[in-house]
Amino acid sequence: MIHYAEEELKSKIGNTFSPDIFDVIIVGGGLAGLTAAILLSKNDKKILLLEKKEYPFHKVCGEYISNEILPFLQSIGFDPFFYDAAKISKLRISTPAGKNIYAGLDLGGFGLSRFVLDTALYELAKKNGADILTKTKVTDIHLRNDHFEVETKDGMKHRAKLVIGSYGKRDVLDKKLHRHFVQTHTGYMGIKYHVKLNYPVDEVGLDNFENGYCGIVKIEDDKYNLCYLYKRNLKVQFKNPHELEENVLFKNPVIKNIFSQANFISEEPEAINEISFAPKKLIEEHILMCGDSAGLITPLCGNGMSMAIHAAKLLSENILESGILEKKIISIENRKQLEEEYKHAWKKHFSNRLFWGRTIQSFFGNPTLTGFALNSIHALRPLESFLIRKTHGQVV
Numbered sequence: 001m002i003h004y005a006e007e008e009l010k011s012k013i014g015n016t017f018s019p020d021i022f023d024v025i026i027v028g029g030g031l032a033g034l035t036a037a038i039l040l041s042k043n044d045k046k047i048l049l050l051e052k053k054e055y056p057f058h059k060v061c062g063e064y065i066s067n068e069i070l071p072f073l074q075s076i077g078f079d080p081f082f083y084d085a086a087k088i089s090k091l092r093i094s095t096p097a098g099k100n101i102y103a104g105l106d107l108g109g110f111g112l113s114r115f116v117l118d119t120a121l122y123e124l125a126k127k128n129g130a131d132i133l134t135k136t137k138v139t140d141i142h143l144r145n146d147h148f149e150v151e152t153k154d155g156m157k158h159r160a161k162l163v164i165g166s167y168g169k170r171d172v173l174d175k176k177l178h179r180h181f182v183q184t185h186t187g188y189m190g191i192k193y194h195v196k197l198n199y200p201v202d203e204v205g206l207d208n209f210e211n212g213y214c215g216i217v218k219i220e221d222d223k224y225n226l227c228y229l230y231k232r233n234l235k236v237q238f239k240n241p242h243e244l245e246e247n248v249l250f251k252n253p254v255i256k257n258i259f260s261q262a263n264f265i266s267e268e269p270e271a272i273n274e275i276s277f278a279p280k281k282l283i284e285e286h287i288l289m290c291g292d293s294a295g296l297i298t299p300l301c302g303n304g305m306s307m308a309i310h311a312a313k314l315l316s317e318n319i320l321e322s323g324i325l326e327k328k329i330i331s332i333e334n335r336k337q338l339e340e341e342y343k344h345a346w347k348k349h350f351s352n353r354l355f356w357g358r359t360i361q362s363f364f365g366n367p368t369l370t371g372f373a374l375n376s377i378h379a380l381r382p383l384e385s386f387l388i389r390k391t392h393g394q395v396v
């Protein structure tokens with residue numbers, strides 16, 4: 001099998017069609033897409049990953065990763081502590097009124113920026129033999145007879161036996177595929193800063209405010225991630241995040257204190273809008289969805305990243321075990337069989353966790369309810385561990 005350097009691959013593509021038929025095209029190189037690229041190319045499958053941005057780049061994310069995925073990451077050759085990830089073992093939650101509640105994290109996690117994490121996995125995928133085109137936005141995907149055609153913004157078409165959709169929370173592709181959730185405006189927005197701050201290195205903080213919550217966690221070097229999720233109140237509009245912070249977040253004195261002590265590395269934050277936690281279909285027109293494209297758990301559970309990586313592992317194993325890539329011609333029946341197996345594995349591991357994530361999130365936002373819920377849950381320790389168990393998985 002020949003693997004090309006990115007520029008070489010681009011020049012070989014010629015006018016419209018890519019010269020090869022790939023085994024799998026992966027659309028989107030976040031955690032789900034990169035993990036699938038690593039696992040499938042490690043098993044000698046011919047993989048093309050298309051990513052619209054260029055590594056390294058920043059992403060809106062709380063950057064706290066549950067340890068449930070640590071042994072798996074180490075098994076594929078990625079050790080976060082080599083990159084100076086912070087070990088996190090404690091949780092602090094504040095009510096909207098600023099009352100702190102402390103808890104231990106049984107499994108714990110680590111803090112590492114997506115800038116570092118995604119880039120390291122990208123390098124690993126390339127090392128394993130995956131072909132990767134960056135600055136390449138996918139605009140359309142069609143199943144033509146027994147193979148897919150994937151079109152990109154620069155007018156190219158690539159062909160593959162299977163397509164994995166790992167393009168994240170929301171994209172124009174969802175509109176093209178007429179996915180239900182894109183028709184609604186959720187009002188959820190996410191904002192992320194990197195800061196320097198005097199704050200415990202082993203503690204993740206989750207500070208609540210009206211219509212949202214804000215996380216703080218140590219990442220690599222001497223940096224901290226400061227990230228919040230806010231559900232827009234249509235009656236009150238803010239010109240920019242700073243105005244929102246002044247008028248809404250700072251009503252919680254703990255958040256006000258963190259922001260006033262923090263030394264902001266970049267003045268302007270990373271931002272995303274219209275985040276949807278609604279259930280999504282796992283398979284769309286035979287495209288195998290993975291990571292946030294398949295369903296997003298609420299960030300307060302702190303394990304969307306480990307779920308994206310775990311889902312990619314399950315899907316890659318299903319693809320390899322099905323033997324579908326060895327077939328000369330792939331029938332619709334062959335596809336449906338693989339899709340059913342993937343659906344079964346995915347539901348078993350994730351549907352309950354997404355349900356509990358949505359349920360817990362519904363308590364947050366209303367200051368009275370959030371304060372009441374947090375105090376009551378914390379007073380009933382077995383309930384607290386029950387909810388953590390329900391939104392987290394076994395070690396992968």
Ligand SMILES: Cc1cc2nc3c(=O)[nH]c(=O)nc-3n(C[C@H](O)[C@H](O)[C@H](O)COP(=O)(O)OP(=O)(O)OC[C@H]3O[C@@H](n4cnc5c(N)ncnc54)[C@H](O)[C@@H]3O)c2cc1C
Nearest residue numbers: 028030031032052062063064138168190291292303304305
């Ligand atoms: C505010 C907020 C805070 C969060 N905090 C945490 C946390 O602390 N811990 C945690 O575990 N999880 C957290 N999450 C969830 C976590 O960020 C996601 O679950 C995780 O990033 C999912 O990975 P993914 O690979 O599915 O998607 P992504 O990481 O979003 O990757 C998708 C990739 O696809 C690319 N792409 C998109 N469209 C196209 C296209 N058309 N063509 C080519 N490429 C495309 C994008 O550029 C991107 O690189 C948070 C989420 C939010 C919104």
